[in-house]
Amino acid sequence: MNIQLEIPQWLLASLQELPKAIDDVQARVQMILDLARLNLKHETGGPFAAGVFEKQTGKIVAIGVNLVVATHCSSAHAEIVAISLAQQQLRSYDLGGAGMPHHQLVVNAQPCAMCVGAIHWSGLRSVIFAATREQVEKLTGFDEGPVHPNWRKELERRGIEVESGILENEACQAFREFSSSGGLVYNSRATGS
């Protein structure tokens, strides 16, 4: 009896077709936005994707998408999938350990309450996201949970840089399309679903 999160075939295939590294930061975000759209298209999960990169070289260490429904696991957010794949591949729970390069997380949306905490524990040194929490909640109806009101400062004082605003409009457009296509929104009892 183990916990197993199966990575979709299309994502594994994508990984083969992607370049080994992406130099430009905006191009990294664009790649993640494309994966979020593909996750919806392939009906393997919610409209969220994330990638772990080596900040300096742009090397793609791991990519993840939201797999909550398919894997029967509410913790299988894109960020946690990408971080876990990176850590298991590097055989370390700490992406910031001795001898590690600066590992950067790129996400199409601001991390939820759980994922902010997951970033705290991960050893990541920086996070880049596109759409804000307010945009995600307004456009989709997801309740992103009790995120600390000063979460950016809280991460930054722990040595984790946070950057946002890259391709925000493109990210929002995908959420609009998700919503108008009747995408599944799962929330805790008090807030819907």
Add this chain to the structure above:
Amino acid sequence: MNIQLEIPQWLLASLQELPKAIDDVQARVQMILDLARLNLKHETGGPFAAGVFEKQTGKIVAIGVNLVVATHCSSAHAEIVAISLAQQQLRSYDLGGAGMPHHQLVVNAQPCAMCVGAIHWSGLRSVIFAATREQVEKLTGFDEGPVHPNWRKELERRGIEVESGILENEACQAFREFSSSGGLVYNSRATGS
């Protein structure tokens, strides 16, 4: 390439020896405290354990322990392991879905920032914990991350009850022993390790 979290043999064996259900709430907490100690004794992870119970019947749905180091996965906290095992067993990402009984999480310590968020998404209807965050941080040196200052109210307004204070001293004593035995404390860069 999947994410796999291997559950230790001793935990699977424990599950066979435990009763099917535990009626008394304090006895549920005691069982979780015992598992947290066993996780240290077997050197399979940090001093944390959690269980998902059916609140009314006391049925043990799933038990989890901290597996961060052993599984190379910083998200493999006891709560996430227990919640994920319960969800995969019930084949649903939502422990509070239609037709589900009230599912209760019992933990030996206050959930960290990540686990508060994980509880939000899980469908759990209540949480019981023993030691507080302040006690854990003081006694062990772990940095529990950016927990929302009003996390209890934030969960409660989402329909998730929070209860604490049961066997708090016993839980703290185990953290003292963990600390004095030189247990491994892993934190983000700015705060140590």
